[in-house]
Amino acid sequence: MAASGSFYSGGRLGVMPVPEKNSKPRLAPGCRWAEANGAERMLMFPEGALRLQGTGRDILERCDGQRTLQQIVEELQAQYKTGDVGRIEQEVSNFLESLRQKRIVDF
Amino acid sequence: MLPTPLALIAEITHRCPLHCVYCSNPLEMQKAASELPTEDWVRVFREAGKLGVLHLHLTGGEPLARTDLTELIVGARTAGLYVNLITSGIGLSEQRLAALVQAGLEHLQLSFQDSREAEANEIAGTRSHPHKLQLARLIRQFKIAFTINVVVHRQNLDHLADIIAMAEELGPDRLEIANVQYYGWALSNRNLLLPTQQQVEQSQRTLAAAEERLRGRMRIDYVAPDYYARYPKACMGGWGRRLLLLDPAGQALPCHAAGVIPGMKFDNVRQHSLDWIWRESAAFQRFRGEDWMPEPCRSCDRRTEDFGGCRCQAFLLTGDAAATDPVCTLAPTHRVVEQALAQISSDGLPSPVLPSAERWVYRPNPG
Numbered sequence: 001m002a003a004s005g006s007f008y009s010g011g012r013l014g015v016m017p018v019p020e021k022n023s024k025p026r027l028a029p030g031c032r033w034a035e036a037n038g039a040e041r042m043l044m045f046p047e048g049a050l051r052l053q054g055t056g057r058d059i060l061e062r063c064d065g066q067r068t069l070q071q072i073v074e075e076l077q078a079q080y081k082t083g084d085v086g087r088i089e090q091e092v093s094n095f096l097e098s099l100r101q102k103r104i105v106d107f
Numbered sequence: 108m109l110p111t112p113l114a115l116i117a118e119i120t121h122r123c124p125l126h127c128v129y130c131s132n133p134l135e136m137q138k139a140a141s142e143l144p145t146e147d148w149v150r151v152f153r154e155a156g157k158l159g160v161l162h163l164h165l166t167g168g169e170p171l172a173r174t175d176l177t178e179l180i181v182g183a184r185t186a187g188l189y190v191n192l193i194t195s196g197i198g199l200s201e202q203r204l205a206a207l208v209q210a211g212l213e214h215l216q217l218s219f220q221d222s223r224e225a226e227a228n229e230i231a232g233t234r235s236h237p238h239k240l241q242l243a244r245l246i247r248q249f250k251i252a253f254t255i256n257v258v259v260h261r262q263n264l265d266h267l268a269d270i271i272a273m274a275e276e277l278g279p280d281r282l283e284i285a286n287v288q289y290y291g292w293a294l295s296n297r298n299l300l301l302p303t304q305q306q307v308e309q310s311q312r313t314l315a316a317a318e319e320r321l322r323g324r325m326r327i328d329y330v331a332p333d334y335y336a337r338y339p340k341a342c343m344g345g346w347g348r349r350l351l352l353l354d355p356a357g358q359a360l361p362c363h364a365a366g367v368i369p370g371m372k373f374d375n376v377r378q379h380s381l382d383w384i385w386r387e388s389a390a391f392q393r394f395r396g397e398d399w400m401p402e403p404c405r406s407c408d409r410r411t412e413d414f415g416g417c418r419c420q421a422f423l424l425t426g427d428a429a430a431t432d433p434v435c436t437l438a439p440t441h442r443v444v445e446q447a448l449a450q451i452s453s454d455g456l457p458s459p460v461l462p463s464a465e466r467w468v469y470r471p472n473p474g
Contacts, residue, residue: 013121028280030214030252034161034187039177042161044189046252046281051160062221103252 001055016091019069023107025096027063031104033061045104059092069093109161112385113344116166116352116363119148119179123169124197126232126469127220128295129258129300131363132168136473137355144180145175147357147377154381156186156299160351168473170431171198184211191216193256196321204249211375216283217243222269226262232469243277253293254281256436259310261298261451267310271317275325281366290364290419291342295468301451307335334444338409339416339432346418347391351381357473359384361391364419368428394418399429403437 019025025044034042034049041057043050052060058079062072073089082088099105121136143151152163163183170176171194183190191214192207212246219239221227227236246253255274259267272283287293287300302310311339318327333340333405342351343362358373359381365371374388385391393399397410404415416432424443431438 028252029250030280032189032213044161044213046189046191046254047162049189097323100323101326 019107021070022068025063025107028106113249113349114157114162116164121168121473122172128296128467129287130470133366141356143327143357152183152186164191166193173444180210200366216254218256221263222273255279256283260287261302263451264306267313281326283328286332292470333434341413342417346394
């Protein structure tokens with residue numbers, strides 16, 4: 001093993017290109033859910049983990065490689081009973097793009 | 108309150124077919140005969156899961172030298188751990204890789220020594236580069252996370268653009284470019300490994316451009332050369348704070364190199380539970396928290412970020428394990444680092460010919 005010491009280093013997020021409406025986001029290879037613990041659920045990936053609840057969890061649990069971005073946005077809109085589709089789409093896109101750059105999500 | 112360890116680093120063997128001149132294993136390695144048996148490792152993984160550990164890093168030596176690796180992975184996954192394998196790839200056939208993935212392997216880190224074969228083989232002290240190239244293509248066909256690790260130093264930093272291009276072609280999710288850290292074997296070879304300031308600056312420009320170009324396709328993680336830093340690295344995320352390392356014989360260490368510090372006594376998982384070791388072992392308590400800190404750390408705002416740097420480096424370079432890490436520009440002993448760097452710049456630029464193999468101190472196989 002090489003003599004290095006980078007554990008749990010933070011990722012950097014840059015400019016946000018958006019995923020397409022018809023892209024089908026999924027967890028990247030080597031990323032998986034750990035068992036749920038109440039409202040919180042942990043997403044495991046190489047060298048790190050994310051504790052997720054609320055919107056973040058609602059988005060990522062729908063990233064199954066089947067649903068399109070548009071479907072995910074529609075489902076969230078229905079769930080949160082909010083009319084501002086543009087804003088939801090923007091937030092979901094930014095979130096997914098930031099996770100793609102960390103190699104946690106592919107689309 | 109005592110934090111929960113996030114990761115367990117398991118050096119399951121010190122046996123290795125490579126002899127890398129910067130190996131992180133201690134100079135005194137554990138022989139095959141003293142290695143923990145399968146059932147002890149599996150019990151320890153169970154204890155780790157209960158303790159709240161999330162990630163298991165299976166490393167060595169070369170972990171593939173253990174014929175029970177598949178069983179170890181099954182044991183770790185059953186315990187709820189995320190399983191990462193850090194390997195040279197020597198001893199990995201397609202069939203064996205399929206078995207490891209089937210057993211639950213989730214992430215594989217494959218080491219490369221250089222982008223150029225002769226240079227890579229010289230650093231590894233054996234011919235391994237062509238096999239690694241073949242293997243990388245094979246690994247990519249499996250649905251696991253794949254990282255390519257490259258340790259960088261004076262002999263290969265000028266090839267960094269080629270190294271990145273090599274990785275790009277092999278298509279890992281992540282490329283880790285780690286500057287050598289100077290302990291054990293690497294410290295013995297420091298005069299051949301320490302890069303020049305010019306190399307470090309050029310490499311950081313190369314990296315920044317590559318990160319921009321590859322964003323979203325391949326993530327690049329970088330471990331900076333701490334001799335050139337203003338402040339020390341947060342070694343292991345703080346002593347006894349986030350990580351726990353087990354050597355092949357079951358000794359529990361707060362970090363890879365802790366054995367160099369005089370007076371350290373390491374407890375063994377053959378006698379104690381992992382939970383007891385984390386809470387009670389004298390080795391883990393020795394530099395935990397802030398009570399041990401000297402000035403300028405004690406009153407420094409950065410003490411909660413870098414934890415005073417590395418204890419092993421402090422001992423190796425100053426003779427005092429409780430000193431501020433001498434790479435810190437605020438450390439009273441910082442001149443020892445400046446002297447090492449001055450030596451490199453007065454020796455001139457990296458030699459155009461490879462240093463002869465006789466000049467390296469190679470890591471042997473412990474047998």
